[in-house]
Amino acid sequence: MSEPILETRKLNKSYQLGNEPVPVLHDIDFRLEKGQYGAIMGPSGSGKSTLLNILGCLDKATTGEYLIEGKEVGGLSQNQLADLRAKSIGFVFQSFNLLPRLNLWQNVELPLQYLGIGHAERHRLVDEVLAKLGLAERGEHLPMEVSGGQRQRAAIARALVKRPAILLADEPTGNLDSTTTGEVMDLFGELSKEGNTILLITHEQSVADRASLRWQILDGRMEAIA
Amino acid sequence: MGTVSTGGWLLPLQLSIRELGTHVVRSLVTASAVLFGVGSLLIMNSLSRGMEDSNQKLYLQMGGAQVLQASPSTAITLAQQANFSGSPGLRLSDVAILQANLPEFNLWVPEMAVGPGQIRTSAGRVRAMGTASVWERFGLLGEEFSSTEGLSPQAWDAGQPIAVIGPQVAHQVDKTGGALGKNLIVSGIQVRIAGIFKTTGSSDQRSYEVALPISWYRTTQAKGDPPLSLLRAQVTSLGDVSRAERDLAGEFLVLHRGVRDVDISTNADLLSDSRKSIATMSMVTLLIAVVALLSGGVGILNIQFASLSARVRELGVCKALGARSGLLFRQMLLESVVISAAGGMVGCLVGVLPEAFLSHALPWKPRLTSGDLLLGVAISLGLGTLAGLLPALRAAKLEPVEAMQT
Numbered sequence: 001m002s003e004p005i006l007e008t009r010k011l012n013k014s015y016q017l018g019n020e021p022v023p024v025l026h027d028i029d030f031r032l033e034k035g036q037y038g039a040i041m042g043p044s045g046s047g048k049s050t051l052l053n054i055l056g057c058l059d060k061a062t063t064g065e066y067l068i069e070g071k072e073v074g075g076l077s078q079n080q081l082a083d084l085r086a087k088s089i090g091f092v093f094q095s096f097n098l099l100p101r102l103n104l105w106q107n108v109e110l111p112l113q114y115l116g117i118g119h120a121e122r123h124r125l126v127d128e129v130l131a132k133l134g135l136a137e138r139g140e141h142l143p144m145e146v147s148g149g150q151r152q153r154a155a156i157a158r159a160l161v162k163r164p165a166i167l168l169a170d171e172p173t174g175n176l177d178s179t180t181t182g183e184v185m186d187l188f189g190e191l192s193k194e195g196n197t198i199l200l201i202t203h204e205q206s207v208a209d210r211a212s213l214r215w216q217i218l219d220g221r222m223e224a225i226a
Numbered sequence: 227m228g229t230v231s232t233g234g235w236l237l238p239l240q241l242s243i244r245e246l247g248t249h250v251v252r253s254l255v256t257a258s259a260v261l262f263g264v265g266s267l268l269i270m271n272s273l274s275r276g277m278e279d280s281n282q283k284l285y286l287q288m289g290g291a292q293v294l295q296a297s298p299s300t301a302i303t304l305a306q307q308a309n310f311s312g313s314p315g316l317r318l319s320d321v322a323i324l325q326a327n328l329p330e331f332n333l334w335v336p337e338m339a340v341g342p343g344q345i346r347t348s349a350g351r352v353r354a355m356g357t358a359s360v361w362e363r364f365g366l367l368g369e370e371f372s373s374t375e376g377l378s379p380q381a382w383d384a385g386q387p388i389a390v391i392g393p394q395v396a397h398q399v400d401k402t403g404g405a406l407g408k409n410l411i412v413s414g415i416q417v418r419i420a421g422i423f424k425t426t427g428s429s430d431q432r433s434y435e436v437a438l439p440i441s442w443y444r445t446t447q448a449k450g451d452p453p454l455s456l457l458r459a460q461v462t463s464l465g466d467v468s469r470a471e472r473d474l475a476g477e478f479l480v481l482h483r484g485v486r487d488v489d490i491s492t493n494a495d496l497l498s499d500s501r502k503s504i505a506t507m508s509m510v511t512l513l514i515a516v517v518a519l520l521s522g523g524v525g526i527l528n529i530q531f532a533s534l535s536a537r538v539r540e541l542g543v544c545k546a547l548g549a550r551s552g553l554l555f556r557q558m559l560l561e562s563v564v565i566s567a568a569g570g571m572v573g574c575l576v577g578v579l580p581e582a583f584l585s586h587a588l589p590w591k592p593r594l595t596s597g598d599l600l601l602g603v604a605i606s607l608g609l610g611t612l613a614g615l616l617p618a619l620r621a622a623k624l625e626p627v628e629a630m631q632t
């Protein structure tokens with residue numbers, strides 16, 4: 001067994017509603033190793049987005065441990081968490097979340113600017129990833145000027161450009177038609193074959209079936225699906 | 227990959243300029259309020275400094291700190307009028323008595339006003355202010371001539387019918403520049419133009435002056451003991467000015483039998499009064515500038531809050547992508563500072579306009595210093611910082627999950 005990229009131990013999350021704590025996640029034990037392609041399934045309100053937010057260092061667990069590449073993140077400061085997101089985590093969102101006033105090229109460049117990468121290297125990396133995802137001719141376009149599939153590919157390019165340790169995708173096909181969903185899932189498959197570590201959450205069985213590891217989350221409890 | 231950057235100030239500056247570039251019109255409108263504020267502040271500084279310069283120059287022309295001026299009082303109380311009916315006022319006969327009784331003064335320059343209606347040419351009336359005085363006035367007031375013809379102390383004191391006129395009067399006499407040697411008519415008597423004042427421009431008060439020998443004026447126009455419009459007296463020693471002022475006032479009281487019908491002031495008093503007027507004007511303009519600057523600041527604050535509300539989701543995404551709170555703080559703050567600084571810099575250019583274009587149209591020369599320009603830039607930077615602080619703090623404190631759900 002190799003070193004896990006992500007690992008949770010007895011992870012719990014609850015929100016405060018007035019004086020009453022509302023539990024959302026219960027004792028999540030979960031690990032994903034380098035190069036694995038996992039999918040977490042679950043209906044709306046099951047807690048899968050909350051889990052992804054914690055795994056993406058956007059939110060903190062109430063109790064339990066969470067490790068990225070073997071390092072506990074629970075005690076990290078806001079700046080350290082931001083640095084971890086900048087360096088190790090690539091996000092793909094359901095609604096793409098491209099910045100509307102930046103063109104696709106600039107959107108993909110942004111994470112590299114946060115990393116402090118020099119101008120020439122940024123150009124090389126952005127051009128490379130856009131070409132890889134078939135967007136070389138679309139770099140100058142604003143998000144609103146391209147199709148939904150191209151927007152999601154641009155969002156994937158933005159997540160990939162910094163070569164993160166883990167690619168986290170939150171319902172990446174939720175806003176796409178069936179043809180484009182197929183294209184995007186093919187792309188995730190190719191990225192997985194290239195050795196990228198991918199974890200996505202979805203409520204679609206056909207999307208989850210593309211992953212090699214699957215978990216089901218129901219009422220905040222998670223279990224592996226064979 | 228790489229080491230995470232804190233972003234410094236360059237990256238947020240680039241990002242803020244890129245953001246502002248997507249809202250050019252909004253940014254320009256917001257900057258305009260700062261432009262008006264800084265512009266009006268600098269214009270006020272430029273004008274008031276020009277007025278101060280002009281006053282200082284006038285002060286020196288009036289003989290400086292050693293000169294006292296006595297003029298007929300404009301406010302004699304009813305009680306005083308009752309005590310002494312028919313106050314003599316300021317009279318030429320006073321001068322000889324004062325000369326004899328007040329040895330601390332070394333020069334006396336009486337002056338009589340000549341009404342504008344009394345002066346004309348053969349072609350008609352002339353726009354001019356006339357005064358009749360002694361030759362010493364030219365020296366006391368530091369007056370110079372651009373040209374003369376038959377002008378001398380002897381001729382002046384002998385009461386010859388001659389005049390020294392300002393260039394604007396000369397232009398009315400002869401538009402071709404040949405006024406020297408020609409005649410003016412003062413109360414029906416021909417007076418030869420023997421000199422033309424050297425002035426600093428049309429705003430110089432001497433431009434419209436007609437100076438006549440008091441000895442001639444007395445024998446032809448103001449016989450007996452004529453009233454004076456002004457009496458200038460120079461104190462021998464600068465240290466004696468206060469005492470001399472008291473002595474002169476006391477002497478007038480004795481001469482005029484207890485009636486305070488003469489006002490005495492020093493040139494320093496006049497300069498001080500003038501400075502008070504300038505300060506009042508400056509204060510009013512400053513208030514206008516402050517209101518404009520406050521409006522500009524509130525405008526920026528409002529726009530930045532609106533911008534923040536519209537971009538909460540984007541800022542959440544930026545945080546998810548790895549932007550530190552400090553970077554977003556600096557980015558939002560710099561947006562406000564860049565808007566304000568742009569307005570301030572154009573305001574500085576506007577502030578230079580009076581000096582560049584109004585010098586000939588105003589009675590004084592507006593003057594702006596590099597310190598004023600630095601002040602303009604500093605104010606705009608400070609305003610942008612203050613106005614942008616709160617929205618920038620809000621942006622920095624956004625929680626990424628909550629922000630992305632808006």
